[in-house]
Amino acid sequence: MAIDILPVQALAESPISPTSTLGSYRRADYARLPDEPRCELIYGRFYLSPSPTPLHQLLVRLLCRRLEDVADRISGMVFIAPLDTALSDHTVVQPDLLFITQERLSIVRERIEGAPDLVVEVLSPGTARRDRSEKLRAYAELGVREYWMADWAERQIDFLVSRDGQFHVVLPLDGVYRSEVLPGIELDLADFWDDFERRIPPSARSGKS
Numbered sequence: 001m002a003i004d005i006l007p008v009q010a011l012a013e014s015p016i017s018p019t020s021t022l023g024s025y026r027r028a029d030y031a032r033l034p035d036e037p038r039c040e041l042i043y044g045r046f047y048l049s050p051s052p053t054p055l056h057q058l059l060v061r062l063l064c065r066r067l068e069d070v071a072d073r074i075s076g077m078v079f080i081a082p083l084d085t086a087l088s089d090h091t092v093v094q095p096d097l098l099f100i101t102q103e104r105l106s107i108v109r110e111r112i113e114g115a116p117d118l119v120v121e122v123l124s125p126g127t128a129r130r131d132r133s134e135k136l137r138a139y140a141e142l143g144v145r146e147y148w149m150a151d152w153a154e155r156q157i158d159f160l161v162s163r164d165g166q167f168h169v170v171l172p173l174d175g176v177y178r179s180e181v182l183p184g185i186e187l188d189l190a191d192f193w194d195d196f197e198r199r200i201p202p203s204a205r206s207g208k209s
Helices: 027-031 054-074 102-107 128-132 134-141 189-199
Strands: 002-005 008-011 039-042 045-048 077-080 085-088 091-093 097-100 118-122 146-151 156-163 166-169 176-178 186-188
Touching (some): 039 134, 054 077, 054 097, 054 118, 054 146, 054 189, 097 102
Antiparallel strands (some): 039 045, 077 097, 176 186
């Protein structure tokens, strides 16, 4: 489904079979968009970004806390959406969470100009297909070193590491994920999901809100 925004057209969701060709829009077109509704530019096409849910935001906040502890130790930086991240002239995204090491802080300007070291996307019904297809491809091809896809409904995080421009799944060892490309980043999954569970308000437990 496509929705008209001013003189441009934005997709509400990703096509079932993503095309290999670039769309017609570029970064200059993205810069002319209004702040609302939020959109992302991926391979030359605009995609609407739906408002996040409370549990989505809770998960982002808890992951941010864990990554900020690492950033403080290694003088890196962590940012949360919305923040324009320009990966190329045809792709400007707003990841839920991104981590940048000290060595690459030069990409932090008025927006993020280049690929973060780590990108985290929290899956939701309105964005899961995009996160698993167009965004996964863009992050791999355009220089992101590590990509996490977090699913609060399934209490699961997929950890992907880039090797030669392609992402490969890396499994936690003994319940603890330790990044093989970003020293210092690790996540005890049982502890993390227990923390998440404790913080869910009773009113949100009856449905996936």
